[in-house]
Amino acid sequence: MRAEDGDVALETLFLPFIDGSIAWPSSGGALFLRARDGWPLHQRAWPGLRCEQSFRPAADALERSGLPLADEDDTSRVPLVLVLPPRQRDEARALFARALARCAPGGRVVACLPNNEGAKSGEADLSRIAGAVSSLSKNKCRVFWTAPLDGPADAALAAQWAQADAPRPIADGRFLSRPGVFAWDRVDAASRLLAEHLPHDLAGRAADLGAGYGYLASELLTRCAGIRAVDLYEAERRALDLARTNLASFADRVALQFHWYDVTRGLDGDYDVIVCNPPFHAQGRGDRPDIGRRFIAVAAQALRPGGRLWLVANRHLPYESELGAHFPRVRTVAQEGGFKVVEAVRA
Structure with missing residues (x-):
């Protein structure tokens, strides 16, 4: 399965690692928020990858593929946080804020959205709390990533967005x-x-x-x-x-x-x-x-x-x-x- 008939956002999310734009962490692991299973997760080894997913069919698919699920109560920090943001903007902003909170010093956040589901807005939102981001476009999607981080660029806004999807x-x-x-x-x-x-x-x-x-x-x-x-x-x-x-x-x-x-x-x-x-x-x-x-x-x-x-x-x-x-x-x-x-x- 490839972009023409697969999960193009998932494929595009991993392109910066495939083409060498950024490196997969050599230690410390990675956390994938709103993870979805698909062939890009199995095209090569991704050492230390753990997945988080609150939608049961997607969580079941990850488990069937042998991908470990993270404990949502875990607050440990990792050098890489991957995100497939949802379409609802308040929820997506809260997820970006949580991704930064889980990112270890010197780590990165990498996210991807289809162009028709708010890719430009998502990139702009991440840059507002994380600082300048890099990006590339393919498969009618945009993948964007932070520079190595030492906390949010706008801590007050990140704290506000962390509550954006609160009950x-x-x-x-x-x-x-x-x-x-x-x-x-x-x-x-x-x-x-x-x-x-x-x-x-x-x-x-x-x-x-x-x-x-x-x-x-x-x-x-x-x-x-x-x-x-x-x-x-x-x-x-x-x-x-x-x-x-x-x-x-x-x-x-x-x-x-x-x-x-x-x-x-x-x-x-x-x-x-x-x-x-x-x-x-x-x-x-x-x-x-x-x-x-x-x-x-x-x-x-x-x-x-x-x-x-x-x-x-x-x-x-x-x-x-x-x-x-x-x-x-x-x-x-x-x-x-x-x-x-x-x-x-x-x-």
């Missing part, structure tokens, strides 16, 4: 959220529509697939007194940590479990109710309806006979055939604002 109240203080998680600064309109149509007679053991910061699970527990347990499954650990806080007030009434987990791998659960606003993107921009279809199949396998799936999705997403293949009873409950709410009952 904060949203929805009139009802929830905590943070930049970078799905619909981070609001209640998602599709999830709200689903919540408004949840029947009050839902009861028993429930699961929320793709739980985010916990909105749907909170609405389910608020509206349905018969729910006695909820398992929340979420692939993004930053969102799941928020859900723990946002549902803490229900812990004395129901059994809550929080799973940092890739739902597409299947579930061993045995549920009466599943609620779901399935993701239809992975870490890229394109639609991925296959993820939603897999969520439907997994939900069907995890429901008890007579169990009910309540799902919301964009109206254009082709989920009907998957629903029909797994559920004998499927009905569209509502269509509004470009979304559809569906109830499916297992035989």
